[in-house]
Amino acid sequence: MPHSRLLVPLLLAVALPLLGTPAAHAADRVRITELPALPGQTAARVTAVDDLGRAVGASTGNGPQHAVLWHRGRTTDLGGGEAVALNRHGQVLVVETPSSGGGTYVRRPRIWHDGTATDITPPGSGYVVAQAINAGGDVPMTYSRSPYGYHQEAAALWKDGALRGLDVGGGAHLSVSAITDGGLVAGSHLPMFGTDSYAFRCQGTSCGRLPAAPGSGSYAVSAANESGVVVGTRDNRPLRWEGDSVTVLPGGVGAVARNAQAINERGDVVGWTQDADGVRRATVWRGGQPVVLDVPGPSEAVAVNDRGDVVGWSSSTGQWRAFLWRHGRVVELGALGGASSYPVALNERGVVVGHATKADGTQHAVRWQVSGRR
Numbered sequence: 367m368p369h370s371r372l373l374v375p376l377l378l379a380v381a382l383p384l385l386g387t388p389a390a391h392a393a394d395r396v397r398i399t400e401l402p403a404l405p406g407q408t409a410a411r412v413t414a415v416d417d418l419g420r421a422v423g424a425s426t427g428n429g430p431q432h433a434v435l436w437h438r439g440r441t442t443d444l445g446g447g448e449a450v451a452l453n454r455h456g457q458v459l460v461v462e463t464p465s466s467g468g469g470t471y472v473r474r475p476r477i478w479h480d481g482t483a484t485d486i487t488p489p490g491s492g493y494v495v496a497q498a499i500n501a502g503g504d505v506p507m508t509y510s511r512s513p514y515g516y517h518q519e520a521a522a523l524w525k526d527g528a529l530r531g532l533d534v535g536g537g538a539h540l541s542v543s544a545i546t547d548g549g550l551v552a553g554s555h556l557p558m559f560g561t562d563s564y565a566f567r568c569q570g571t572s573c574g575r576l577p578a579a580p581g582s583g584s585y586a587v588s589a590a591n592e593s594g595v596v597v598g599t600r601d602n603r604p605l606r607w608e609g610d611s612v613t614v615l616p617g618g619v620g621a622v623a624r625n626a627q628a629i630n631e632r633g634d635v636v637g638w639t640q641d642a643d644g645v646r647r648a649t650v651w652r653g654g655q656p657v658v659l660d661v662p663g664p665s666e667a668v669a670v671n672d673r674g675d676v677v678g679w680s681s682s683t684g685q686w687r688a689f690l691w692r693h694g695r696v697v698e699l700g701a702l703g704g705a706s707s708y709p710v711a712l713n714e715r716g717v718v719v720g721h722a723t724k725a726d727g728t729q730h731a732v733r734w735q736v737s738g739r740r
């Protein structure tokens with residue numbers, strides 16, 4: 367039986383301006399709520415939120431880690447592991463690292479839905495990395511072909527109840543970080559030896575290289591939208607792929623956020639650029655042009671929704687401080703009586719999830735509800 371308990375709102379905070387930034391509009395209000403651990407455990411970590419306000423993550427401390435779902439005041443135990451993503455139908459992607467010995471590396475993915483778990487581990491695999499699920503329940507993944515190694519040397523797609531291989535190049539370190547509802551899969555290939563690094567995309571099981579970008583380092587593919595635009599980074603150059611072309615986003619040294627919400631359906635992209643003093647500044651690219659957000663650096667923009675709301679963090683005070691940027695205004699999201707906070711994701715209804723500290727310095731999973739002019 368899943369364990370559950372009520373979410374308890376810990377404090378109601380009026381949004382305050384970040385130090386050195388314009389004051390937030392008076393209509394903006396922030397309610398912060400702790401997302402509790404399971405009974406008997408001590409801490410929780412949140413990874414994603416959907417437009418119905420369902421959030422997923424993990425509960426830890428005093429025993430093995432368990433995946434959890436928070437919804438309507440209940441904390442539901444999804445079994446061992448961590449919930450890393452969910453879709454709008456309530457399907458939750460969970461990964462678990464079971465106890466193993468003898469120098470083995472084992473990690474297994476499953477899909478949880480309405481109390482039923484489906485194992486989607488590739489046969490004969492060892493360490494499996496899966497981090498995204500689309501509306502159809504499709505899950506791309508990479509994996510080692512043996513439990514005695516953790517190199518991600520093969521890729522597959524779970525679709526319609528079956529695993530299908532993705533031919534994206536072997537003998538390499540593979541990463542698959544994005545899948546759209548339309549079935550586009552994107553990731554990167556780093557060879558075991560040599561310099562033949564590249565980013566790739568697949569439609570179904572048909573895969574091909576994305577155009578090469580300037581630089582000699584590895585690629586980090588972050589996200590893709592339903593228009594087929596893929597974004598990522600190479601050698602501190604933020605990149606945008608569309609069709610058969612690649613664009614280095616302007617603004618100089620910078621990077622796209624390593625987040626599934628690094629691009630929205632309008633084509634806005636978030637991350638950071640470096641200013642003349644070498645300080646990271648939270649940035650959103652709109653219409654292909656950089657907009658440096660009016661928050662003190664070092665700072666980064668982490669995620670953007672389809673309304674154009676941006677969440678990120680600023681650490682000019684020595685502590686990470688979560689913020690929401692909306693219509694050119696900054697709203698500080700606040701903490702649980704402590705000094706630091708960090709956002710992870712947001713939805714279309716003004717809900718942000720992330721982590722915040724209490725007065726004793728302990729970090730906890732939280733949900734911020736931001737109300738005000740949309």
